[in-house]
Amino acid sequence: MADDGLRSQKGFSHRRPLAGLNVGQKGRLRGEDCTVTGILTKKAYGSYYWDEYILESKKGDFIYLSEASGHWILLKEVEDSYDVKNHPRFLTHNEIRMNLYDYTDTEIVAAQGYFDFVIPVKKVHMVEYIQPPYIISIETLGDQEATFFGEHISVKEIKKGFSMPKTPIKTGVGMVQPFLINVRNLAIIMCSAAVLILSSHLFIYSDKTEQVVLSESLTFDQHKDKSFVSPSFVLKGGSAPLTISTRSDVDNSWANLQVALVNEKTNEEVYANKDIEYYHGYTDGENWTEGDTSEEFNICGVNEGKYHIVVTPMKAPEDITNNFIKVNAVWNQPSMWNVWMPILFMGILTVGLYYLSIYFEQKRWAESSYSPYDN
Numbered sequence: 001m002a003d004d005g006l007r008s009q010k011g012f013s014h015r016r017p018l019a020g021l022n023v024g025q026k027g028r029l030r031g032e033d034c035t036v037t038g039i040l041t042k043k044a045y046g047s048y049y050w051d052e053y054i055l056e057s058k059k060g061d062f063i064y065l066s067e068a069s070g071h072w073i074l075l076k077e078v079e080d081s082y083d084v085k086n087h088p089r090f091l092t093h094n095e096i097r098m099n100l101y102d103y104t105d106t107e108i109v110a111a112q113g114y115f116d117f118v119i120p121v122k123k124v125h126m127v128e129y130i131q132p133p134y135i136i137s138i139e140t141l142g143d144q145e146a147t148f149f150g151e152h153i154s155v156k157e158i159k160k161g162f163s164m165p166k167t168p169i170k171t172g173v174g175m176v177q178p179f180l181i182n183v184r185n186l187a188i189i190m191c192s193a194a195v196l197i198l199s200s201h202l203f204i205y206s207d208k209t210e211q212v213v214l215s216e217s218l219t220f221d222q223h224k225d226k227s228f229v230s231p232s233f234v235l236k237g238g239s240a241p242l243t244i245s246t247r248s249d250v251d252n253s254w255a256n257l258q259v260a261l262v263n264e265k266t267n268e269e270v271y272a273n274k275d276i277e278y279y280h281g282y283t284d285g286e287n288w289t290e291g292d293t294s295e296e297f298n299i300c301g302v303n304e305g306k307y308h309i310v311v312t313p314m315k316a317p318e319d320i321t322n323n324f325i326k327v328n329a330v331w332n333q334p335s336m337w338n339v340w341m342p343i344l345f346m347g348i349l350t351v352g353l354y355y356l357s358i359y360f361e362q363k364r365w366a367e368s369s370y371s372p373y374d375n
Contacts, residue, residue, distance in 0.1 A: 071174030
């Protein structure tokens with residue numbers, strides 16, 4: 001910029017893609033109204049390009065947007081200075097430990113807009129340190145040095161802030177793009193939830209013991225046309241399965257037991273039934289058996305309350321040797337299955353997300369010569 005007004009400094013032959021922000025475009029980011037005053041396109045390694053947008057707020061402050069492969073970083077210049085001539089592997093900024101990601105010489109290959117500085121024609125040495133979602137970028141030209149502190153900003157926020165229908169297509173993993181989930185915080189939450197589930201279970205069921213609510217031997221003759229109704233019983237405590245075991249001397253035959261658990265307060269009925277089958281024989285020189293004379297099944301999640309049980313036994317009409325069926329019903333200690341299954345699921349989910357985050361980080365550092373994941 002000359003004292004007597006604006007002047008054209010240099011023309012560039014590189015043509016930047018049409019997608020992105022434009023000079024003069026207005027928007028609002030992080031609560032500040034701003035205007036795009038300049039756009040720089042930079043190149044490194046001979047073929048890697050990215051755009052940097054200079055935004056001026058209403059207060060006259062400058063903020064910067066960097067876009068590479070559809071990933072955006074919001075930066076501000078800071079007064080801090082660091083000795084990075086020897087490219088140390090780490091530096092600390094505002095108590096954030098940053099890891100060296102890259103250093104290289106960059107050149108400006110395109111510029112649009114107006115600038116309050118002379119666009120350098122020489123290459124600028126740039127050193128970058130990251131701790132996603134944060135970045136420190138240090139640019140050096142001769143004896144002049146500028147330090148920029150930035151953080152990842154989502155495409156959604158860019159689109160909303162500048163009313164953009166589309167933005168450059170996002171590819172790969174951004175330099176400071178955060179993983180979808182903070183795995184460390186997730187692990188803490190999952191561990192806390194596991195402790196809460198386990199302690200709640202122990203607190204609710206600590207004094208609970210098994211309760212036998214039915215133990216009867218029934219004859220098929222006496223209950224051929226009618227069901228057996230148990231005396232009423234009261235269950236107290238947290239919900240637990242009602243385990244029903246049954247036995248009958250079936251021999252190459254079958255029997256069936258139908259059970260109805262009746263809540264006497266609500267009249268709600270829960271039904272279950274089980275076949276008892278036992279067959280055996282001798283075929284092709286070998287003895288064989290199939291089934292059993294005993295069976296067991298559950299009615300799950302029986303809450304406290306007053307109940308009775310209705311039992312309806314049946315047997316094969318042609319079976320004249322078997323005339324009894326034994327029925328036992330026990331309100332059990334609650335199964336630890338309901339405790340360990342969610343804990344196991346949370347553990348598997350956390351471990352899976354941890355390894356997914358490692359893969360994500362390996363992709364982030366794939367273009368760096370200083371990856372902490374290299375052997």
